Amino acid sequence: MTRPSDDGLRPSLGWRPLMQESQQLTRQGLLWLILSQLAVVGLFVTPMPIWVMPVMLLTATWRFRMLQKRWQLPSGWVKALAVLLSLGAVAVSDIHPLSLDAATILLLLGFSLKNLEMAQRRDAILAVYIGYFLVAVSFLFSQTLLATLTAILVLMLLTATLIGVQLTRPQPMIRTLKISSSLLVLSLPLMIVGYLFFPRLPPLWSVPMQQNQARTGISDSMSPGDFASIAGSGALAFRATFSGNPPQQVDRYWRGPVLTHFDGNTWTPTTAYVERRNFLPDRIQPSGSPVFQPNWQLGDAVGRYSVVYEPSNQWFAYSLTPSRVMNGEARVGQDFQVVATQKMDAPLRVEYEYYQNAVLDPVLSERERQATLQLPTGIEPRTRAFIEDLRIRHTDPQALILATLRWFQESPFYYTLSPGTLPTTNSVDAFLFDSKRGFCAHYAGAFVVMMRMAGIPARVVSGYQGGEWNEKGGFIAVHEFDAHAWVELWLPSAGWVAFDPTAWVAPERIEQNLRSAVADSGGFLNGSPLYALQFSWFNGLRLSVDAWQFRWQRWIMDYDQRGQSLFIARWLGNIDSTTAVAYALGFITLLGLFWIAALGLLQPHHSKDPIAAQWQMLREQLGRYGIDVDQQVTPSQLSSLLAGLSALQQQAIQQYANQLNRYLYHSDAPPYADIKRQYRNAIAALEPRWWKRALGFRHLFGR
Amino acid sequence: MWRRIKSIGVLPPRRYFQQWIASRIDRRTETQFNQRRIYIVPSKAGLGLLLLFSITILLGINFQNNLVFMVAFWLLAMLTINILFTYRNLSGLTLRAIHAEPCFAGEKALFWFEITEHQGRERPSIHVGWEQQDAVVINLKAHETLRISLSHGTQARGWLIPERLTVITRFPTGLARAWGYFLPDVKAIVYPKPQLLPDGSAQTGADPNQSKGREIPRGSHDFSGIRSYRSGDSMKQIHWPQFAKTGHLASREFVDYEQAAQWLDWTHWQGQSDERVLAHFTARVIGFHRDNTPWGMQIPDQRFEMDVGEAHRVQTLTALALYGVKVP
Structure with missing residues (x-):
């Protein structure tokens, strides 16, 4: 739409409003x-x-x-x-x-x-x-x-x-x-202040949250082949920071579900454990008063560490063995396994203290002994024969254990993530004596079966082993592909002792990581984003990003009720309400000033229209030449009044007047900058140069 | 750039607020919007955002999620600073009344205004108008001066002194509404509504057929003769039968007749009410002016000698409009 012209005619707009008030979406x-x-x-x-x-x-x-x-x-x-x-x-x-x-x-x-x-x-x-x-x-x-x-x-x-x-x-x-x-x-400053000082209240009512997508990850049962699919996932399981030095790679065994019951094919936790787990976390109990009192002699404290678990939609948390929960919504449950008080549908942070030289279950209850010696009757005849034979040669349980592990080491076992399928019955026999190809789950499962046959209480512990030390972030990142299974054997006076048959077969799995263990056979994270970590520059970038992610996660997670009071105590100390009000008023004033300055609202208001000011100035200048321009004169009428001026001056003023006329009254208005330039020309033409004035030639230019 | 919209919308109708506003503004030819003249409140959408903020806070509390708090407080902070943004869109604008165009009662008077941006910022989406009358929406460029026309309905003859203009903006987000008022020192003349009295033509004592008066050549009404075609003659003037006969173009010539001078005399209409006579005179003046007939007029205290032309028309109509009206 063009601007209406000022030629005295009524614009062709009609007398009714042309447009509806525009509530329509443009x-x-x-x-x-x-x-x-x-x-x-x-x-x-x-x-x-x-x-x-x-x-x-x-x-x-x-x-x-x-x-x-x-x-x-x-x-x-x-x-x-x-x-x-x-x-x-x-x-x-x-x-x-x-x-x-x-x-x-x-x-x-x-x-x-x-x-x-x-x-x-x-x-x-x-x-x-x-x-x-x-x-x-x-x-x-x-x-x-x-x-x-x-x-x-x-x-x-x-x-x-x-x-x-x-x-x-x-x-x-x-x-x-x-x-x-x-x-x-x-609005950032105000947002940050609101975020920092808004009181962190407990939930007003509970809302069921359901993670729709099942994540890959460790479940609470184990059958051969399960871990292979986890190994294909590069998802993060948790990150851990240590107050002192983190434990060595070979000592990083993150304890998860303990699997005791074997039906010939699948390992599951004991029924007692399943029941307990099912009713336990629903009622939120203060972490100070656990129902279950672990039977342990803790030994020497090594240090503290804190773990931030990614949402897994599971109950179990992973910890070094043995660990005591110092802070966080979790506690040590049956089989020394740490269980969260609520399903982990959001990131959870737990602080622990861990120990060495501990004795777990110094005395084994009869029920527990039966559970950890349980085997389906009449299975795995070849394994049983093998163990009977071994038992005759090694009467001492420790010697028997060592002999078995050495057998694993010396026989041509091969660590691979794609071991081929095993028969559903007597799978241990088929694995130990025929295929000899498998990964942690196969070795751990077979070893427990062998030990139980030898009369040694044994169970499978699933969890993670290792993790990646992030130098930039100072934390250990444990991914799904670090999933592992190992074995615990109960020995009199020593309690539950961990053994890892995989370490005897493929030591590089434990000393380095899964990638080195399967380097020659391939199959590690093919087609996953982490596959690119073969390139070192990419790996450096990935570690930096991960370090930032973790820092962010901790900033966000730590600012709960406790974090908030710590923050306020640290930065504001113990302030009384008067000081608090003074601070608040000071902040509001500063913020207001900042906003006003940032928005350019301090700019002085020009009370005069620039065009009107120009016109006024021109009239004054012309007045010096004896040309009286009436207030009613429009730019287009100006030309008739300029007779007394030099041609140069007339031209400059005429150009300005023409531009101004177009600017004010025509639709194809020139930009304001043009007007300003023309105005300067016109004024310059009217105003004698200083040297001309100094030489007294003013009259020559004037009239 | 500006365009017309249906209405400026209705502002808070609170009586005390209106009284307070009325005591704060006076009539002037020009006003600049500054902190004393700009009012600003959250709009309905702004209140809606406040509701959204509360819901989001509840979400954050129930799921103990700090990032949800972040979103909530960001929305609240934005709602707050947006008030300044909206204020800024109006701040420093100058609105000036230029002039008003006269009209007949019942028609719409046209008022011209000029709105100027001084501060080198673009000012989009500013609505200017009367609450119950015409309104426009304008978008100003930096340093732009824009002329806008606003029409205003009229009912009776005399001076039309418009009520205050409202200038509103909701830019940028629509979460707040900033507005200001301008009571323009401008008035429009409203001529009486033209209305012939039933026996109007007889009473003037002149019969157009009786005396045709002086001929005005090159008119358009009456045929006077045929001459050869000159370039510039219109197609309508060409005498086609002549062209068909002779093959030469010929043009017809017309003349108009100056009407016999007309005199409008108040004293002839003593039986009628003043308003009806004024309406009648108005209708006659329009007619005379259209026919280019000289007219004179006599109303109490004022006499206009025989004359023609636009200035005469304005003078006589103004006198009719303002008859008996006190100068405001």
């Missing part, structure tokens, strides 16, 4: 909305079922086609069908209807389907608000540094959308983004 507003919606849904690609994404893409496409005027707004029954289909999909999927997952999916679907009926600015604002909320919800699923940075970008997009829908005229998208980012950046 084209650019819609584009912003579609963009930010896709970004919001993108935050949920990992935790949510994949079918949510096409719904979003479909509705966004539909909306986009409507924007291009190719498609129509869908009719009522299409919308109803879409809603029904979405609800149906949630109902059919195995998501608990009252869980956070279900609520999130419904919110996401509603967010997507809103596209099909959005027409007003109000709808767009509502959609942006749902987007904001979904960004907050996404943090319930992931709190990594990367997730945080991504979420901040999405917040920026959503805010840009809020601006985009307010604009009555399209502007370059980069300008909108600039405004949105300056809004967010300038």
Whole structure:
């Protein structure tokens, strides 16, 4: 639309308002909305079922086609069908209807389907608000540094959308983004203060949370082949920091579920343990008063360490043996295994103290002895024969154990992640005497069977072994591919002692890591992102990123009720309420001043219109030449008054007047900078140069 | 750039607020919006965001999630600083009343305003208008001066003194609304609504058919003769039958007749009410002016000699508009 001209005619606008007050969504507003919606849904690609994404893409496409005027707004029954289909999909999927997952999916679907009926600015604002909320919800699923940075970008997009829908005229998208980012950046100080000082309250009510996607990871049962799939996962299991030096690689055995019962094929925990575990964590008990009192003599304390577990949706936590829980929502349960008081659906931090020269279970109860000598009757005849033979030669249990391990070492056993399939019956026989190919689970399982046959109480311990020392972050990162299984044997007066048959077969697995153990056979993390860690520059980068991730995770996690009071005590000390109010007022004042300065609101107001000021100045200058320009004269009328001036002056003034006329009254207005230049020329032409004035030639130029 | 919108929207109708505002602003030709003249409150959308903040805080408490708190407080902080952003979009703008165009009662008077940006910032999405009348939305570039016209409905003749103008912006996010008022020192003349009295033409005592008066050549009404075509003659003037007969282009010539001078005399209409006479005179003046007929007018205390032309028309209509109206 052009500017109305001032030629005295009424503009051809008509007397009725031409446009409806624009509550309609503009084209650019819609584009912003579609963009930010896709970004919001993108935050949920990992935790949510994949079918949510096409719904979003479909509705966004539909909306986009409507924007291009190719498609129509869908009719009522299409919308109803879409809603029904979405609800149906949630109902059919195995998501608990009252869980956070279900609520999130419904919110996401509603967010997507809103596209099909959005027409007003109000709808767009509502959609942006749902987007904001979904960004907050996404943090319930992931709190990594990367997730945080991504979420901040999405917040920026959503805010840009809020601006985009307010604009009555399209502007370059980069300008909108600039405004949105300056809004967010300038609000940082207030956000940080709110974050730091808002009281951390206990949950008001409990909400069931369900991790929809089963993670790969150690489960509480073990059959041959289980660990091979874990070895293919590069996901992080937990990170541990040590107050002193961390233990050596070969000593890093992270204890997990203890597996006692063997049915000939699969190892599982004892029934007693399963029952206890099932009722124990549901009631939150203070970690100071455990129901279960471990039967141990702890020996010498070595040091403290703290572990941050990634969400696993499991109860069991992994710790060095033996460890005492010093702080955190976990405690030592049956079989000295650490159990969290709640399913770990969010990162959990636990602090421990660990010991050496400890005696676990100095006395073995009869029930326990039976459980750890249990074997299905009549299985593995060849193994039994082999052990009977060995027992005749070595009567002392320790000598027998050593002899067996040495046999493992000397026989042509081969450590591999792809051992081929074993028969379901007498699998130990087939493994020990035929294939001789396997990994930790095979060796541990077979060894326990052999020891039980020899009358030594034995059990399988699953968990992780090793971990990667991150120099930059000062922590040990344990990944899923560090999963391991080893053996505990009960010896009189020594209690439970750990043995690792894998170490006798493939010492490099224990001394270095899985990668070196299977280096020649391959198969380690093929096709996973971590595969690239063969390249050293990439590995350095990965370690730095991981160090930052961990630092971030600890900052975020540690700032709970305790962290908050520590922080306040450290920075503010014990302040009384008067000082607190003074601090608050001081902060508000400083922040206000900062904001006002940052927004350029301190700029003095020019009370005069620059054009009017120019015009006034020109009139004064002309007055010096005896030309009286009346206030009513318009630029176009000026030319008739300039007769007394030199041609040069006339030309300069005329040019300025023409430009000004166009600027004020025509649609093709020149930029203000042009006016300013022409004005300077005109004034310069009227004002004698200083040297001319000094030489007294003024009259020559004047009249 | 500006365009017309349906309405500026309705502002807080609280009576005390309105009274307070009225005591704060006076009529002036120009006003600059500064901290004394800009009012700012969170909009409905802003209140909605506050609700969203509370819900997000609940989410953070229930799941003990610090990053959720981060999002919540970021939203709250943004809501706060946005107030300054919205204020900034209005701050420093100058609004000036230029002039008003007269109109007839019942039509809309057109007021011209000028809005100037001095501070070198772009000012998008500013709504200017009367609460119950015309409104426009404008987008100002840096250092731009924009002329806008706003129409205002009229009911009776006389001076139309418009009520205060409202200038509103919700930019950038729509979470707050900043607005200010401008009570322009400008008034429009509203001519009486033209309305002929039933026996109007007879009473003037002049019969157009009786005396045609002096001929005005090169008119457009009455045919006077045929001459050869000159370049510049319009197609309508060409005498086609002549062209068909002779093959030469010929043009028809027309003349207009100056109407007999007309006199509008108040004393002829003593039986009628003042307003009806004024309406009648207005209608006649419009007619005379259209026909280029000289007219004179006599109303109590004022006499206009025979004349034609725009200035005469304005003078006589203004006198009719302001008859008996006190100077405000």
